Amino acid sequence: MSRxxxxxxxxxxxxxxxxxxxxxxADFLRDDAGYTGVxxxxxxxxxxxxxxxxxGKAVRSCLMLAVQADGAQVTTVEGLAAPDGTxxxxxxxxxxxxxxxCGFCTPGVLMTLAALTNDEAGPSETQLLAALSGHICxxxxxxxxxxxxxxxxxxxxxxxx
Amino acid sequence: MKPAPFDYVSPATIDEACFALAEAGGGxxxxxxxxxxxxxxxxxxxxxFIVIDINKIAQLAGIARGDGCTCIGPMTRQxxxxxxxxxxxxxPVLVQAVRHVGHHQTRxxxxxxxxxxxGEPAAELPAVAVALDATIExxxxxxxxxxxAGEFYLGPYMTSLEADExxxxxxxxxxxxxxITLFREVTRRxxxxxxxxxxxxxxxxxxxxxxxxxxxxxxxxxxxxxKAAEQMLLGRSLDAFDPEAVAARAVAETAxxxxxxxxxxxxxxxxxxxxxxxxxEGLGIGAAA
Numbered sequence: 001m002s003r004x005x006x007x008x009x010x011x012x013x014x015x016x017x018x019x020x021x022x023x024x025x026a027d028f029l030r031d032d033a034g035y036t037g038v039x040x041x042x043x044x045x046x047x048x049x050x051x052x053x054x055x056g057k058a059v060r061s062c063l064m065l066a067v068q069a070d071g072a073q074v075t076t077v078e079g080l081a082a083p084d085g086t087x088x089x090x091x092x093x094x095x096x097x098x099x100x101x102c103g104f105c106t107p108g109v110l111m112t113l114a115a116l117t118n119d120e121a122g123p124s125e126t127q128l129l130a131a132l133s134g135h136i137c138x139x140x141x142x143x144x145x146x147x148x149x150x151x152x153x154x155x156x157x158x159x160x161x
Numbered sequence: 162m163k164p165a166p167f168d169y170v171s172p173a174t175i176d177e178a179c180f181a182l183a184e185a186g187g188g189x190x191x192x193x194x195x196x197x198x199x200x201x202x203x204x205x206x207x208x209x210f211i212v213i214d215i216n217k218i219a220q221l222a223g224i225a226r227g228d229g230c231t232c233i234g235p236m237t238r239q240x241x242x243x244x245x246x247x248x249x250x251x252x253p254v255l256v257q258a259v260r261h262v263g264h265h266q267t268r269x270x271x272x273x274x275x276x277x278x279x280g281e282p283a284a285e286l287p288a289v290a291v292a293l294d295a296t297i298e299x300x301x302x303x304x305x306x307x308x309x310a311g312e313f314y315l316g317p318y319m320t321s322l323e324a325d326e327x328x329x330x331x332x333x334x335x336x337x338x339x340x341i342t343l344f345r346e347v348t349r350r351x352x353x354x355x356x357x358x359x360x361x362x363x364x365x366x367x368x369x370x371x372x373x374x375x376x377x378x379x380x381x382x383x384x385x386x387x388k389a390a391e392q393m394l395l396g397r398s399l400d401a402f403d404p405e406a407v408a409a410r411a412v413a414e415t416a417x418x419x420x421x422x423x424x425x426x427x428x429x430x431x432x433x434x435x436x437x438x439x440x441x442e443g444l445g446i447g448a449a450a
Contacts, residue, residue: 022167045199
């Protein structure tokens with residue numbers, strides 16, 4: 001069993017730790033860094049609740065070792081809103097479209113949509129809806145989440161009186 | 162944390178990785194994208210004493226032109242295949258297949274080599290390798306081997322890679338510009354393992370099929386090359402064969418399982434249908450019925 005130093009930029013701040021090799025990035029984010037917005041559902045890559053952004057891409061934090069994130073830029077749901085509390089556009093649209101109920105899957109969904117909308121090109125509706133297949137939600141029936149995704153692809157949608 | 166304890170190394174070169182593999186004497190697991198290994202570790206279905214992370218080996222990633230082939234580094238992420246202009250031009254069927262591997266989030270980490278080395282019988286990429294006559298390069302401290310994809314898969318999750326060998330390259334021969342790509346699969350939900358599917362390519366010259374490479378996935382213990390069906394297609398004019406007959410022959414070459422996802426008979430029936438439809442659509446033949 002080996003231990004390894006890790007240092008990453010986490011929600012814009014340096015965070016360093018010393019981990020056993022077997023610690024997942026998800027456990028490190030929750031237990032070591034205290035970012036409990038990273039939700040763990042299945043811990044084998046199916047449910048999507050633990051999705052975070054690593055170096056610009058939405059990934060499963062349960063399927064990455066913490067030691068592998070050494071030197072990476074990591075964003076969790078806690079890093080989405082502006083310091084003054086202004087919601088990230090993805091958070092705002094999820095709120096507007098009532099895209100959550102219990103909230104367990106929500107951080108993962110937010111991180112997938114945020115990673116895609118941060119891309120310069122801007123995602124298509126098809127891309128956003130397809131990426132949602134990587135998340136399981138047991139409350140909403142998905143329609144609110146899909147509305148939010150469509151609105152992100154085309155902000156004019158649904159804003160007409 | 163869920164996995165059993167293990168040591169971890171992240172070598173920077175292929176030689177170092179091969180040395181670590183040789184030293185481990187079969188007790189190591191290679192960590193590429195981790196999208197299968199990490200679940201297996203979390204479930205303790207895999208308990209290696211050392212994990213060799215190959216993510217830092219720059220030589221293992223990237224897509225390059227070879228002599229009459231495309232060379233794909235095993236650490237090429239699945240998401241990179243989808244956005245590669247070179248692959249869209251030279252190997253469109255690989256791009257088409259990768260879109261069906263897992264989800265956006267797992268493709269951001271998952272690799273081409275990881276999927277090919279795992280040998281899941283229902284996975285898309287091993288079938289692409291078999292259909293298109295890929296050559297798989299394996300390195301160890303003992304030397305380098307080049308293995309034809311047709312001889313690589315021995316059974317479910319069993320490949321001809323030895324315990325001390327690392328998959329270091331995948332090369333896929335070129336197909337002529339404008340060749341026909343074929344891909345169809347049946348899944349319960351997007352991103353799930355396919356119940357069954359078929360992937361391949363055809364090339365047509367002067368109205369005749371001159372080259373065919375086709376393979377099933379989810380229709381037996383390994384990806385299966387549809388050899389008899391290819392023979393039926395070669396040399397045929399597009400208007401002179403019955404897709405249903407070719408599909409029936411193709412299904413006769415398979416050995417599907419009964420499992421809790423689908424019965425073998427269901428797989429044969431649906432396999433025949435999707436194969437015939439895929440041929441008609443790919444070749445622009447009018448629907449028979």
